[in-house]
Amino acid sequence: MSGATIRVLIVDDSVVIRRLIKEILDADSRIEVVGVAHNGQVAITKVEELKPDAVTMDIEMPVMNGVDAVRALRKTHPRLPIVMFSTLTERGASATMDALAAGASDYVTKPANVGSVMESRQNIKDQLIPKLIALTGARKLVGTRTALPPAQPPAGVSRAAGTPRRTQPFGLLAIGSSTGGPDALATVLSALPGDLPVPVVITQHMPPVFTKMLAQRLDSISRLNIVEAEEGDVVERGKVLIAPGGLHMEMKSKGTGVFVHLSDAPPENFCRPAVDVMFRSVAAVYRNRVLGLVLTGMGRDGAAGAGVIRSAGGEVFAQDEASSVVWGMPGATVLAGQADRVLPIEQIAPTVAAALIQSQGASTRQAAGPVTGGVRA
Template sequence: MDPIRVMVVDDSVVVRRIVTDVLSEDPGIEVVGTAVNGKVALAKVDQLKPELITMDIEMPEMDGIAAVRALRAKGVRAPVVMFSTLTERGASATLDALSAGADDYVTKPANVGSVAQSMDSVREQLVPKIKALTGRPVGLPAARAGAGAGTGLGAGLGAGLGTASVRIPSVPAPAVRKKPAVLAIGSSTGGPEALARVLPALPASLPVPVVIVQHMPPVFTRQFAQRLDRLCALDVVEAVAGVPLEPGTVHLAPGDHHLTVRSSGGVLRTALDQGAPENFCRPAVDVLFRSVVQAYAGAVLAVVLTGMGADGRIGAGQVRAAGGRVLAQDQATSVVWGMPGAVTQAGFADEVLPLGEVATAVQRHLPVPSLRVGA
């Protein structure tokens, strides 16, 4: 298999060198060129024909957000991975870049300490994402378990699934299927834009609460919840501990904290903890799914959207075994068909759906008043 052709776009000589050196160590990756800003990248892209582009956000002449928009307008479909800073400004800019058409993001290597640490950061975060986003096999990270789990960057680095067609097995459904009392959603790479399509399509009258794990750092989850809240009829908040779960409210797990549901005084409430990462992730989808299965006695509708790795697979199996239902995003519309693919290939998905049909399927399984004729 030919190496993955990558173009590195950054105005910093140091960052370009770090990224180029690390990527060049991998025989499966070839750095075909660099650019000092978005304008130069646009001029070079037709000649270099990269399969993936790494992109800084703040650059002179044309910044990364404008460059992503211009690349997409030009018809360039190569995945774009942004370099981000873990700040309010960096989070906002990164979310803007994802909305403009970028596929994922990693921590900017110049901000993590020494050159050696910067290179380790690129190896742990960027290399697996390059391979997953281009449909190549991704091995487990060589770094310590949980590396990157505290930020959500580099999370879920288990084996990604490529673009080859797969056989979809089916595990027999339980004899009794329970009416869902909660909607639980898990997502990672590509998840911000997927959630920004699914949640606004759900009505304010949704009769169950919604709990979500999206692999993201702390500052990012707060800003992302605020953005979703502006888009949705539902109330979207970054989860805090001890809040009763009410219909029509969406609780997004904060970065670096597992989100669970606990009974307190006879009322089901949100709970947060910083227990060990699962699937190299904190928050982890499996932790959330396991929790809602117990709290709601299996009356769960679980949805697994685009993302790297296999986080959510075990939890989805527990949901289905307990009488709940599981929906998975299909391969064609997923940025990376790792998480939903793992659920599907394990036989735990009741339905495998294009992203555009997920909200309709959710409402089909819930007694939503807005679906009545004339409503």
């Protein structure tokens, strides 16, 4: 990051929206708007001229749209934070997924055509400013990061080198992610084997509609069956369930099965769905048979839940700082001493698969935890 302020380029074909975003950002002393552009082609030129620390990018624009602009910018500026502006519609969600796949860092949802201008301003401010600060802070650390010491387990929990020795097979993989999560999830899920011996549950911070689109995109590149979760869904081997936007996802046991329960309970960590809610529920159901995974994301969601998983005897892996878009969630987990392993994104899938498959040979695997969809080998 250059200087004491975050230098931002605003890209949008609407004069009204450009002015609105500029007024919001200008009111924050940590941010300086260094320029505006009315389409993607102009934005590419202005990035070279102005060298901003971050870019806000509309999706639908004439001459060159936001998705194509992101693709072009990623060829020359692979780590420049780019935050997309998207509508809360199916079309907007689909375009946002395209932008994230092209390399966009994150997105902000435009308010619907309801409410006051003041509410719209506050909505954008609450979403955009924290993301710009987190993303540019992460970029500033690139090149200055040092190797992390191994995460320390909680008192009473020992960890041997290599794959931890287990007396029970894992029964579930639970993943939490936020900023940068869609790309990280794509990397991990596309590399997991189709015969993974456990079910997978995921909480990714996203609004309604977006999570359905995410599930569809991930399903198209994975050998596993990936869907947006619905109330009462069976948690079973070979299936990946993604928490729907706007609802917490919990696991509930009934008889010998485990089922999804969706809740509109208050947000936790300012999020709904929240990773902590999911982590607590899987620890309660599967006890010491949970493997938790915390991927890139802003904030601390998942760190407390990771502690619950480990207190129950499960294990938690976390994405490392260098490969994270924002090392908030995994960083909080690691710094709290709740990560058994800290891994770069490209090593997560093979390490997770090996841990899950090898655990199936545990000598006392018939004891704890529910039997779900043939999880017990």
